[in-house]
Amino acid sequence: MTDGSAPGFRTLGELESVAARAVPPSVWAYVQGGAGEERALASNREAFRRRTLRPRVLVDVERLELSTTLLGEPSAAPLFLCPTAYQGLLHPEGECATARAAAGAGLVGVFSTLSTRPLEEIATAAPSGRRWFQLYVQPEFPATAQLVDRAERSGYSAIVLTVDTPVFGIRDRQAEGGSVEASAARGNGPGLQPPPRGPVRSAQGFSVPRGGTLTWETVRQLRSVTRLPVVLKGVATEEDARRAAGLGVRGLVVSNHGGRQLDAARPTLESLPEVVRGAGPDVEVYLDGGVRRGADIVVALALGAKAVGIGRPVLWALAAGGAPGVANLLDLLTTELANVLALTGRRSVREIDGSMLD
């Protein structure tokens, strides 16, 4: 717990229901909603629910080792905080609160181009923490490069390029109910662009205004302007994983953007095995989407993930209790992970392997 008194939430369910009452309905719809009919949103979670574990017994689990490394840096557990945008909608301290809680827990926080606080301020809020910077490419590459440069100077230790958002997905719930997103302040500068809405129809057909700015060439350019390791977020196929590995990418996040982009996307857990195959031994693979329990983390690791990202629950925790709320959440998740290790007879996250699954 980094500051304040411990709020004492006992389950993620409590965090979610307190948060639902703490924020305006339009913000809650923005947080909880997904693309289209919200099939991907639901199926991410269902994919975990279908998996069961084979527990081993009578193992000495007196000491349980959760720590791992992410891109060579230590992490107290195989999980990180996802780069959700506009955290100031949930709590006045926004990303600064999240950063303090992540640092207190020894976990990597990933912060969005579309944060409500400037990336430098987030860094200052928790100087001892490890931070990665999530990048939405900008219409002109110099603006992109400038963001990367700011992140590098502020001590962010990796660039997480989101690749599943050449345009925003179509989100029925937001379309019907109105969106709060546009009115949220952009901490990294008012000129920063989110991914384009669209495609836009014209006399010549459909076009995405900045389609050409998010391609494999972008990855090459990005690598050329930073010494930081580059992670691609939103890869879902073996083919793309292999190509990324060939370009020197260091990590891949199997993600469908929390079910907010392509409603017909596969559950991330089902995409994970082929991405692991394509990534090869030198590229770390992470996963986000629907992770809510300690056992989910174990399942993802058993299928080859190095770590998992936590998205919406961090927003719930922020709304429910600010930095102490997020600390509470991270404590619940890591404690349950330790519990699952003990109950499956694994002393360390390194002992998690495919034999735990049917």
Add this chain to the structure above:
Amino acid sequence: MTDGSAPGFRTLGELESVAARAVPPSVWAYVQGGAGEERALASNREAFRRRTLRPRVLVDVERLELSTTLLGEPSAAPLFLCPTAYQGLLHPEGECATARAAAGAGLVGVFSTLSTRPLEEIATAAPSGRRWFQLYVQPEFPATAQLVDRAERSGYSAIVLTVDTPVFGIRDRQAEGGSVEASAARGNGPGLQPPPRGPVRSAQGFSVPRGGTLTWETVRQLRSVTRLPVVLKGVATEEDARRAAGLGVRGLVVSNHGGRQLDAARPTLESLPEVVRGAGPDVEVYLDGGVRRGADIVVALALGAKAVGIGRPVLWALAAGGAPGVANLLDLLTTELANVLALTGRRSVREIDGSMLD
């Protein structure tokens, strides 16, 4: 938008709920209902919901090409408007409104023998549009031939022979609630016959009054009296697809009549692969039944369809907003199709193939 102000519906769900309030309950039951227990109706949609897509990333999707050809004619997107009967029940302008919206969108409209407006008037309503004529064979072939001749003279460019209706299906919802269908005006002439109800029981057993009028021989006869390409609507097996191809049929619509005929019918998406096999390379295969989202179109094309038909949503849109409503619908569907192409890394509908599916 072809006329009036844009109604601004944001989702198909909005169109459906507005339409539900705009028409009498008996009309709504007629539109929404299906055969029997409505298993086929529900399973058409469920079949799409079970499918997921494998998205590719970092493709330059600045320009997105939705256009294709149907029987050699250009179509702005791989979709067409299904020949639903009695559109005047939904809006006073009926098929004329639909025709204007289809023409405005650059899409083929298929119009029913049982339209509420004469086929000539529909043609005049949108002279620039492409139209196909859906044919219910009449008890006597000369009446059938006369309909075909009228369609040909009015610029319809294909004849879509419905083959899944030797008799009407048994529809519990309509049977229990009464039917509006019989009282709807037949624009193509008061003497025009819908498919027979039945079979009818007599002392000699069950018989279908005009069974003999809808056979493969009918297809041969039809081909002999028109220079227009013939499409069969309602084919669901490889065997029938192969036979149709052998008779010079140019297109097949995999359809179970929107779940209104045989309640035990397979979902059309599950029939599609074998029909594609049977059709061979020279016959175009289309599909209707349950298409509601951009991703559904992609899934059908990935399984071999050349285009998909939109049925009930057009009726919702007609009821909710007339021609502008239908234009709104077509805009939502094509925009979402473009969005799905962008999010799966395909620049053109021609790049859709089986590798997009698991």
Add this chain to the structure above:
Amino acid sequence: MTDGSAPGFRTLGELESVAARAVPPSVWAYVQGGAGEERALASNREAFRRRTLRPRVLVDVERLELSTTLLGEPSAAPLFLCPTAYQGLLHPEGECATARAAAGAGLVGVFSTLSTRPLEEIATAAPSGRRWFQLYVQPEFPATAQLVDRAERSGYSAIVLTVDTPVFGIRDRQAEGGSVEASAARGNGPGLQPPPRGPVRSAQGFSVPRGGTLTWETVRQLRSVTRLPVVLKGVATEEDARRAAGLGVRGLVVSNHGGRQLDAARPTLESLPEVVRGAGPDVEVYLDGGVRRGADIVVALALGAKAVGIGRPVLWALAAGGAPGVANLLDLLTTELANVLALTGRRSVREIDGSMLD
């Protein structure tokens, strides 16, 4: 319609809901209930719902032939009326009404040992009809033989020995709500015994009072005292089907007693294929349990059944409208069967085969 005016029910759902209001709750619970948690009851129906048909098109279906033979006798359609007990609970005329409706429809009625009317009176009620007699073996074989003799003399043309009832199943719904069964009059004589309840626990363990009276030896004995063909009702395995065939049994009803005996029983549709295999070419196989639609009949025939039995719907129809109600039901079922034949491109029930299924 054999007597009275046609009641005009349009669906089985209407019959069921009218019946539910027409009889006392305890009778309704007896009719609708099943064994245990009513898993078998529900799964019988679900098994049909999982099956879909491959329709052929453009077949001349002007004349549709539903008639078949059962044990060499003509039947207007491949269906018969199941031997449900105590039909007098549903309508004062009880089995006599059912017999008249069955005869009027040209279908076999099977009547229970536990009818509320004497078997002779049932025969007299519809002298032109074909009837089979359902036999519950009695504690002493002479009583059994006497029943068979009465049936034979009264013109019943087959004996249907129920074999799935060495004891009654345990029925939670009836156990909790009280049972009407015991108080129903036994038309075939007050001394007639239903199958035993039990097993009964004693100091020596569990025993079924009359276990020894229902064995393969019973079948031999039965065959020795009657010239009528013997049918076994309640066979569910290939092994038992083969043994029955070896003993000269002429027909088998794949049945789980409408889900009233063994709650963990397979759906009858899933047992059908192995029973057909075991029965061989000389033994007819029928099925009951969950048949509610014309397509269900086609599915069962496609899997090898010669005919199907209708159980609870006959009771609904009796309660809702007496003999005219049952006639109405049989008309709905056969008309829908004819409709499904037309819609799947089959001119006769003899053309139903496995190619109709996936």
Add this chain to the structure above:
Amino acid sequence: MTDGSAPGFRTLGELESVAARAVPPSVWAYVQGGAGEERALASNREAFRRRTLRPRVLVDVERLELSTTLLGEPSAAPLFLCPTAYQGLLHPEGECATARAAAGAGLVGVFSTLSTRPLEEIATAAPSGRRWFQLYVQPEFPATAQLVDRAERSGYSAIVLTVDTPVFGIRDRQAEGGSVEASAARGNGPGLQPPPRGPVRSAQGFSVPRGGTLTWETVRQLRSVTRLPVVLKGVATEEDARRAAGLGVRGLVVSNHGGRQLDAARPTLESLPEVVRGAGPDVEVYLDGGVRRGADIVVALALGAKAVGIGRPVLWALAAGGAPGVANLLDLLTTELANVLALTGRRSVREIDGSMLD
């Protein structure tokens, strides 16, 4: 029935609903709840519901033999009473009532280290009964050995070591609603320790205070201090079953602690086959979790179990009716087992084999 008048509950559902009203909500939550989201709790039961039986007919089932042996001792049926803790929460007589009912039914009762009555008193309550002692290892081995010694002197005939509880599982329902467990009196001595909560986080990471006290070495130690057969409760894999067999363990209970430990655990019925394989011919395998019906017992035996354990229903019965309530429950279960044997054509539990399953 061992004492009092028979309460006459007719189904387990009646026992459950009476019990729900008889105890305080916090006790009911403790009894009914499970780990996490209660996936394992629900799936144990669902696994039985997915299984169906192949019934044989025309077998002479006049006498039905339910008796078997457990570790060489006679048991009236292939079932035993699970060692649920703190039975005094449900009824003032607690485990003594259970012991009397078990003895009256000729079944083994397994009693928990965490009983509310001393193990000696439980033995005295039903001196003729067979009892096994469930062991939670204590922080120091001498305390464990002393418990075993007391059980041995009091005539318990086996030691059931629970191995799935190095720590307690995380139970959302209890966490959110408060727990009654801690306040329950420990009959075997106030100093007795339940399994530890945890793991506990410290500066050095997570640790389980007494992890080292529950390992394969514990099994060896236990075997060295008792002549009683040792059974391991909570084994779920072939590997652990094989290792247990190699150490001279005599029985294994496939269990996930009634869904109260690892929420992601497999249903016990799905773990059973591999444990049977690993156990080999000399080690008896039992199963608990979700057994509620006679058919469930048959299914478990058909998959290789020697007997099944009944957990929560015993608590319902205790709360609903004390010892007579439990006797009522055991009568319902064994009577239904006998009924299922009769209806599947098996004269004895020894005739249950894999051919009963699909």
